[in-house]
Amino acid sequence: MVVRYSVDATDTAAHQFHVTLELDAAPPTQRLSLPVWIPGSYLVREFARHVSGLQAWRGGRSVAVVQLDKCTWEVQDLQPESPEDPTLEPLRVSWSVYALDASVRTAWLDSERGFFNGTSLFLACEGLEDRTHRVHITGLPEGWEIATAMTTADAPARFVAANYDELIDHPFELGTFWRGHFEVGGRPHELVISGAWPLADHERLLAQTQQICATQIRFWHGEGEGASLPPFERYVFLLRLVHEGYGGLEHRASTALIASRADMPRRDEVGASIQGPGALSDGHLTLLGLISHEYFHTWNVKRIRPPEFAPYDLGRENYTELLWFFEGFTSYYDDLMLLRAGLIDVPRYLGLVSKTIRQVLDTPGRKVQSLAQSSFDAWVKYYRPDENTVNATVSYYTKGALVALALDLRLRGLRGSSASESSLDRVMQALWQRSQSGPITEAILLALVAEHAGAERSAEVCAELLSWVHGTEDLPLPDLLQAVGVAWQEDTALLPQRLGLRLQETPTGIKVQAVLRAGAGEAAGLSAGDEWLALDGWRLLKLVEAAQLGAAERALPLLVARDRRLLSLTLPATPKATTVSLKLLDASLLTAWLGVA
Structure with a gap:
């Protein structure tokens, strides 16, 4: 028996995917469940909280659906076919999933874009997890495309997975996006990018991604005649760019990524076509590190995994x-x-x-x-x-x-x-x-x-x-x-490190995010959430002003606001503190370790 799902993306205004499950011949009682977490992200996220309107029909008759716990339901047919009749009627179950979580872990649907992981949408059929599973995407707005590493079936917008485990290990990106292709290690790869600024340099990121993939495939599989093939038929990077964001989630043949638009390389950058190693912006480097991290997981955790x-x-x-x-x-x-x-x-x-x-x-x-x-x-x-x-x-x-x-x-x-x-x-x-x-x-x-x-x-x-x-x-x-x-060098630490504090500059001043154990901030009586108002009688707006007033160099009176109450504290003097940086002494010793001359 094949387990078939239909995913309707019509309801973009309500941010709801409408999902239908069909079984050609189901038993009178069929248990269904939704995962409570997604592999690669180790937190129980209770995806079932976004499920609503669960209904079931058997042979055209409405049948009961009983919820057994937070993520498990049982379809109960009160008028099953005769036990002597081996033919069982088809079962159809439908439900809706609210989708407005912009992370890589769940699902999103609006008028501009759709995205989902199977762990958010697809109820598993108990006893049928090892059967073939099929997915049909319907109701896409005009001009939208589909990107996924799941195997395409016999028609557009139709896909097939060997079992439930594979079904939920292929995220889907829906909408209008840029896509580029390359082949390394004998396998095709695809980079899908949505949400980029007009001047984003997609081609340069594509070439850099290809370099990363080629390097990692050589690492795991060697090169030349003795090289083996990577453990996937094709690989897809799904990159969503937003105003602020960062994250990735690995899958068996793809990864879902979120990064800041500002992290993308741009075509208008001076010398963009000739930038060498070391010339990347910090944001661009962060994005490449994310791509490299999630691709490495294709081997380490997706295949090399703990019991x-x-x-x-x-x-x-x-x-x-x-x-x-x-x-x-x-x-x-x-x-x-x-x-x-x-x-x-x-x-x-x-x-x-x-x-x-x-x-x-x-x-x-x-x-x-x-x-x-x-x-x-x-x-x-x-x-x-x-x-x-x-x-x-x-x-x-x-x-x-x-x-x-x-x-x-x-x-x-x-x-x-x-x-x-x-x-x-x-x-x-x-x-x-x-x-x-x-x-x-x-x-x-x-x-x-x-x-x-x-x-x-x-x-x-x-x-x-x-x-x-x-x-x-x-x-x-x-x-x-x-x-x-x-060389391991010790440099002078910045003011927050000397004080044992995590501080944040806000439009109205300085706020304490965390107080480190046994630091000067703890000795002063500071708490997370405190707002620094004045130091040594001076109104404070920026951290640099605290340093100019001699914070950490000498004990100073500090005025803070806590839950709208004003508190007078004393910020103590602290000994000089250091931080660490690394300095290259002998490049000739690095070749074997780093793999570069």
Whole structure:
């Protein structure tokens, strides 16, 4: 039996997709459910809250639909066919989905554009998840197109998936958009861009995306006669540009991306056609890093996955302690691949690494929560940050990336041993081969690290990796970087860092976003949400004014507003504080690590 869905996009003004499910021969009782989360985004999001108007018919008769819990329904036919009659009548179920979430995780529909993930629209049929699933898109406004990596079926706007898992792993972009194509690694790729400014340089981004994809395919599959094909038939990037925004979500053969319009390269940029590595704007570089990150996930997490995700349980949280590897190691390689693709130079790359180091060192929570705990608690902490997050947690993205860096440098530093050609690259490639036979556990990862570290040092390297992941001590990066010709420099910290505060400039002044544990701000009695009004008797509007008045250099009276009450506090003097930057000392030592001369 084929499970068929029809998605009607006519109702753009009400922002509602109308979905119909049809089964040719259904049993008298059929259970239906909608996922509560989407793979790649580890938070229960309760997609069913946007479902309404669920109705069912069997052979033209209306039948009962009983809700069993927050995301599960049961179609109950009170007048089923006779048990002696093997022919069962068709079942048709319809519902509506409100779609006005601009993120990459859910669904959107208005007069300009449509977008959806299957986890938001498609109710699963219990017992039929492994059957073929078909999708028909109808009601598109005139001129709209469809972009997706799902296989096209026998007619326009019709698509087919081998099972429910594949059905919900192909997002759809609907509307008018720019699309470009290239082929690398023997596979066609498509870049779809919507929402760009008129002067956006789509072709340049297309060429840069091709460089990223070619570099990553060589990394995973080699090149020349011995190269293997990537694990997809075709790949699609769905990029939505907005005024302000950033995010991405990986899928088996595509990714949905959101970025700021200002991050796109422009055709009117001076020297746009000849810009070399290092000349990219910060926003443009951020966009390329996002593309690189999500594409790397095609292998690391979509195919190399933990046992907790094989298969996914879409009705509840799927806990794992390995997000530091799947997200953190991907975060290490995303920028490294930009360098190896020739899109940035070594100084720019070291600047990105410096930024990650500062982000981790400026997080007191790194001394409280281990990476393994951070991974496990993603469901309740990472996606729900508050003013105390910086004090109680550490990001498995940023510190995970630094663990990957430390492990890579440690393996590369094993000179004179049987592992003289060792690197994290080789471990990752071995994991790819190992993943063909099943999920990857921490024990499997450690075994491959040990194998590539060599018999003499395997126990030492594995013990160190375990301490980095399950402990809370800082990583030995200064010495590891020094060995590859990169100096760890300590520079003077900015005022908010000296005070142990996260501050935001607003049109009316300065607002406290977070108070870091054991800092001067905490000693002064400041709280998140406080508004700085005056320092040493002077009205404050900008942070630079606080520095000019000698904040942190000497104790000063501070006037703040909290819940419309005025409080007089004393901002103490603080010792000189430092931040970190990396300086290139010997480029000749970097070639093997960075993959560039």
